[in-house]
Amino acid sequence: MQKILVANRGEIALRVMRTARKMGIATVAVYSEADRGAPHVRFAEEAILLGPAPSSQSYLDMDKVIQAALDTGAEGIHPGYGFLSENAEFSQRVEDAGLIFIGPKPHAIRIMGNKLAAKDAVSAYDIPMVPGIEEAITDVELAGQIGEQIGYPILIKAAAGGGGKGMRIVNGPAELKEGMERAISEAQSAFGDGAVFIEKYVTSPRHIEIQVLADNHGNVVHLFERECSVQRRHQKVVEEAPSVPLSLAPALRAQMGEAAVRCAKACDYRGAGTVEFLLDDQNNFYFLEMNTRLQVEHPVTELITGVDLVEQQIKVARGERLAFTQEDLSITGHALELRVYAEDPLDGFLPSIGTLETYQKPSGEGIRVDDGFEEGMEVPIYYDPMIAKLITYGATRAEALQKMREAIDAYRVEGIATTLPFGRFVVDHEAFISGNFDTHFVKQHYTAEAILEKQQDMEKIAALAAAVIFEDSRRTLTVPVTTGESWKNRIQ
Structure with missing residues (x-):
């Protein structure tokens, strides 16, 4: 491939383009009217206007994106994450147009895009599963029977989606009807499919994900784990690699890595993907789902392994074999990532839309900022509120933590509220410093008053x-x- 179109915006578009340029590959940017002056538009060799600001009329319009690639002579399309990145139909249509989709094959996206289909696919590969029902339901009475059978609390989850949407924790029969109705309604609204399934709720889990890479020649490796337990509304805010409990249990790390590789093989995976697990307080792990795309938090894996994941995606897409084996990979140092959202942590993490009157990024050894904004730009209401990812790296976890504190303090943002104060709260909290935390960190430890x-x-x-x-x-x-x-x- 000599030219690729990046079907995304903001920081991930720039992230992909920088690696492409390093590889000598020209890039085509696409943009909406709201992003006309965005950095990713100026960085690319060519840029095509897709349409109005709403994503349904621009970044999600498959016909416009594919036509832009054809008109500019791009040979491949990199979807980034979000938007069309996990859309099996889009992947198929890209291939049908004679282009290369820089990601997995349509059937892998289709299988892993539905949680029930994913569970069914990996069930024959000796992957631990959370107890529950393996079929989609909408019947409250049946849900009640399942709840009694597996025991409360239970978790109602949308079969067709993720990101915390269509998900409800039900602690007992009295909460079941409302929980089912809200989960079904939210799933229908978010994914166009109201089907949900039920599984046992793991009460004190850690959210651990394993990065995998697979080529077209049967080679699959894992690049160790990321700890993603600090979340708000079931969505990650702070991530790190490696995970503290897995560093204390190398045999467990190897087991989870091998399980992730088997998951990739279960759907004939190609490219970079992530297998997500829940880890309970007894170090039992359970398959959660597989994300068939590049993850937001991929930089922490890049820093501890020295592997450019975007470069590997492109190489795999053009038919190359992985240039390394599992034995070649090792962990060096520690990395942390804070998602800098345009949200107000003092007001329930509500979106904070406005102008970046001041925007000055930290810099220095061990500090990386992936962003797509500049001082004076508007943060639009149409898209995800993340404006940057602040990543720090050190020889030890303590060093990475201290660099994160210094980087947060050096970050200057005025005009909107951000999650920077929340990030400082996290890295200063004893529970996080000690590594003794789980997905309830925010609920158990965080209050707006603490930041004030x-x-x-x-x-x-x-x-x-x-x-x-x-x-x-x-x-x-x-x-x-x-x-x-x-x-x-x-x-x-």
């Missing part, structure tokens, strides 16, 4: 420091000057 108290403490410290500096300066500048009369002193 910390900000007030910092303001007091700053005021005291200013007072000390002022007093020191005043003394330095107060110099007795003799004017010939010993009783007369003036301040100069």
Whole structure:
């Protein structure tokens, strides 16, 4: 491939384009009217306007995206994540147009895109499963029977989606009817499919995901794990690699890695993908789902392994074999990622839309910022509110944590609220520092008041420091000057 079209926007579009340029591959950007002046549009060699701001009329319009690739002579399409990245129909239509989809084959997306189909596909590969029902239902009475059978609490999940949508925890029979109705309604609205399934709710889980890579020649490897347990509304905010409990249990790490490889083989996977597991407090792990695309948090894996995952995606898509085996891969150092969302952590993480009046990124050794915004730009309401990913790397976890603190403090954003204060709260919290946390971290430890108290403490410290500096300066500048009369002193 000499030219690829990147069917996405913002930071992930730029991320893909930078690797493509490094490989000597030209890129085509696509954009909506809201993104006309965006950095990814200027970075690419060519750019095509897709349409109005709403994603349904631009980034999700398959015909426009494919036509843009054909019109510009692009040979492949990289979907990034979100939008059309896990759409089996899009993958098929790209291939039907004589183009290369830089991702898995349509059948793999189709299988793993439905949680029930995914469970069925991996069931023959000795993958541990959470107890529950392996079929979609909408009947409340049947759900009640299942709840009694496997025991409460239970988790109702949309069969056709992810990202925390169409998901409800039900602690007992009294909550079942409302939980089912809300889950079904949300699933229908988000995915056009109201089917849900039920499984036992693992009460204190950690969310561990394993990065896999597979080529077209039967080679599959895993690139170790990412810890993704710090979440709000079932969506990740802070991620790291490696995971603290797996670093203490290398045999468990190997078992989970091997299970992820088997999952990839179960659907004849190609490219970069992620297998997600729940890990309970007894170190039992259970298959959750497989994401058939590049993950938002892929940079932490890149930093601890030295592997450029986008480069591997492109190489696999053009038919190359993986240039390394499992034995060639190892973990070096530790990496953390904070998703910097345009959200107000002091107001329930509600979106904060506006102008980036000030936008200054941190920099330095061990600090990486993947973003798609610049000072003065508007944060549009039409798309995901993430404006950047702040990633730090160190030889140890403690070093990566300290670099994250310094990077957060150096990040300057004015005009909108962001999750930067929340990120600082997380990396300063004893539960996170110790590694003793799970997916209930936010619920158990976080309050807006905690951030406000910390900000007030910092303001007091700053005021005291200013007072000390002022007093020191005043003394330095107060110099007795003799004017010939010993009783007369003036301040100069």
